[in-house]
Amino acid sequence: MEKFNRENILAALRTVQEPDLHQDLVTLGMIRDLELVDDKVKFTIMLTTPACPLKHQIEKEARDAVAKIGVSDIEIKLDSDVPNDGKLRGLVSATVKNAIAVASGKGGVGKSTVSVNLAVSLAKSGARVGLLDADIYGPNLPTMLGAPKMPNPDSEKLKPAFAHGVKMMSMGYLVQPGQPLIWRGPMLNSAIRQFITDVEWGELDYLIVDLPPGTGDAPLSLAQALPLSGVVIVTLPQDVSVEDASRGLEMFNTLKVPILGIVENMSYLTLPDGSKMDIFGSGGGQKMADHYNVPFLGEIPMNPKVRIGGDTGQPIVLSEPESDSGKAMIAISEKVAAQVSINALTETAVNIEIV
Numbered sequence: 001m002e003k004f005n006r007e008n009i010l011a012a013l014r015t016v017q018e019p020d021l022h023q024d025l026v027t028l029g030m031i032r033d034l035e036l037v038d039d040k041v042k043f044t045i046m047l048t049t050p051a052c053p054l055k056h057q058i059e060k061e062a063r064d065a066v067a068k069i070g071v072s073d074i075e076i077k078l079d080s081d082v083p084n085d086g087k088l089r090g091l092v093s094a095t096v097k098n099a100i101a102v103a104s105g106k107g108g109v110g111k112s113t114v115s116v117n118l119a120v121s122l123a124k125s126g127a128r129v130g131l132l133d134a135d136i137y138g139p140n141l142p143t144m145l146g147a148p149k150m151p152n153p154d155s156e157k158l159k160p161a162f163a164h165g166v167k168m169m170s171m172g173y174l175v176q177p178g179q180p181l182i183w184r185g186p187m188l189n190s191a192i193r194q195f196i197t198d199v200e201w202g203e204l205d206y207l208i209v210d211l212p213p214g215t216g217d218a219p220l221s222l223a224q225a226l227p228l229s230g231v232v233i234v235t236l237p238q239d240v241s242v243e244d245a246s247r248g249l250e251m252f253n254t255l256k257v258p259i260l261g262i263v264e265n266m267s268y269l270t271l272p273d274g275s276k277m278d279i280f281g282s283g284g285g286q287k288m289a290d291h292y293n294v295p296f297l298g299e300i301p302m303n304p305k306v307r308i309g310g311d312t313g314q315p316i317v318l319s320e321p322e323s324d325s326g327k328a329m330i331a332i333s334e335k336v337a338a339q340v341s342i343n344a345l346t347e348t349a350v351n352i353e354i355v
Contacts, residue, residue, distance in 0.1 A: 004069050006034060009041060012065040019054050020342050025062065028345075032079070040073040041066055048341035049205075050080040050126035053334035082127060082205040082337075083344040087227035096130070098229040098340050099207045100260065101222065103252070105244030107138075107213040110265040110300070111234045113310055114329070115210035116144045118232070121317045121333035123165030127205040130160065133170030134222055135212040136191055142172045146313020149173070157200045164318060169199045192221045206340070215251040223255045229340050230260035232297065237264055237284040249292060260339045261295035262288050263332055269302045270324060276301075297335045300328045 013031055014024045025031050025045065032044040045062060047055055055078055063074050084097040102115040115131065123129040133141040142148050147163035150173040160167040171191065201207065209226070212218045222228075231252045235245035249259060264285025268276040279302065289296035300306075303325040309316040316326045317333075 004036075004041070004071055006036065008069055009034065009036075009043075009066060009071070012069050013043075013062060016058070016061045016065050018048075018058065020338050021048075021345060025058070033077075039071075040075065041071045042075040042077075044077040044079050047078060047080040048345065049082050049337040051122055051334045051337040052080070053331065053338055080126065083341055085229040085340070085344040087229065096201060096204045096207045098205065098344065099209060099226050100336065100340065101209045101211050101219070101228050101231040101252075101257070102234060103211045103219060103231050103248050104213050104234045105215070105246065105248035106241060109213075109234050109236050109241060109245075110306075111213065112140060112144060112210050113306060114232070114234050114263055114265065114300075114332070115208055116141060116310070117315045117317045117329040118333045118336060119166045119168075119206075119208040120145075120164045120315045121330050122206055122208075122337060124317065125333075125337075127337070128203060129166050130201050130204045130207040131166050131168040132195055132207060132209045133168065133172065134192055134195070134209050134218055136171050136218060137212060139170045139172035141168060141170050141210060143313060144310045144315070148313075157198050159200050163313070164315065167201060167204070169195050192218065193225045196226050206337070215247055219248075219251065220255070223252070223257055228257045230258040230343060232260050232263055232336060233288075234263045234265055235285050235288060236266050236280045237278065237299075238281040239284060241280070242284040242288050246288060246292075249288075249294075258343055259292065259294045260336055260343075261297035262286075262292075263297050264299040266302045267299035295335065295339060298328055298332045300332070301325055 010026055014026045016025050018025060018028055021028060030046050032046050034043040045058060059076055059078060063076060066074050082097050102111055104111045119129050119131040133139050145163045145168055147161035147168055150161045151159045160169045209222060233245050233249050235241045262285045266280055268278050270276055285299060286296050301324045303323060305320050305323060306316050306325050309319050317329050320326045
């Protein structure tokens with residue numbers, strides 16, 4: 001008589017909870033393709049994002065749970081299926097499962113740097129990612145992503161540039177280098193809508209939108225044209241920056257856009273002796289997150305290689321992934337992806353049958 005069968009294997013896996021969603025793997029439909037071959041058990045854990053920060057913990061707990069019922073030969077495959085947030089994006093011809101804005105209340109806080117590294121890190125994990133440069137007046141993402149030219153269009157729609165696994169569109173492709181855009185609100189609104197409707201984005205798990213600073217026409221137009229899964233707010237540690245970032249956060253609260261969390265950039269400088277110098281103060285991002293009761297996604301230390309990566313089109317999550325700033329950016333991208341999945345599954349209450 002078999003020591004184990006399909007039913008008691010599933011019963012064992014019901015004891016393993018997804019740490020963020022607080023439900024077991026079986027109820028969430030994360031166990032797929034369960035097979036028993038002689039004394040071997042094979043199954044797939046279908047994660048909610050390839051950038052899951054706890055995937056190795058989940059795999060270990062699932063393996064341990066099945067081993068407790070006497071299974072010694074266990075083969076686990078990790079895969080992912082990013083949930084759709086359920087928002088209707090009628091202006092988008094293809095499926096964009098989640099749209100994530102990156103915003104700040106003022107310029108110069110590293111919002112574009114966070115956007116690029118967030119997009120590249122998610123793509124590196126295996127997700128399908130687009131990056132929309134909505135900073136119409138200061139489009140610098142083509143340089144930062146290392147994609148200075150857009151493909152020549154062979155259809156009515158614009159084809160996005162492609163670099164480091166990321167599809168990207170920017171006003172920088174449509175104007176001469178150095179040419180200023182002296183536009184009023186209606187023209188800005190039209191340009192943003194065209195970037196959504198007239199670009200062949202294809203199927204995307206995540207569309208990252210780099211917004212211009214402030215609380216004016218661009219973020220308002222974007223939020224109206226493209227329903228957002230949520231927004232990441234970027235600030236420096238100092239009080240003045242936090243005040244400006246708070247205005248941006250309040251604007252998105254008014255627009256009913258979920259706040260995915262706060263990122264504190266340029267948090268400190270690590271000196272040669274290993275000590276830390278707080279150039280712009282300390283703790284502002286955490287205090288802001290606590291005040292608004294939203295997640296604190298992490299702090300990014302100052303590192304000259306972040307600037308070098310931006311100038312050369314080699315984001316630090318690729319060029320120096322083991323550096324302090326590279327690790328911080330990757331960890332933040334994982335937390336953002338996890339929070340997006342939590343929101344999507346909580347709002348839609350999706351339960352998938354086991355296959």
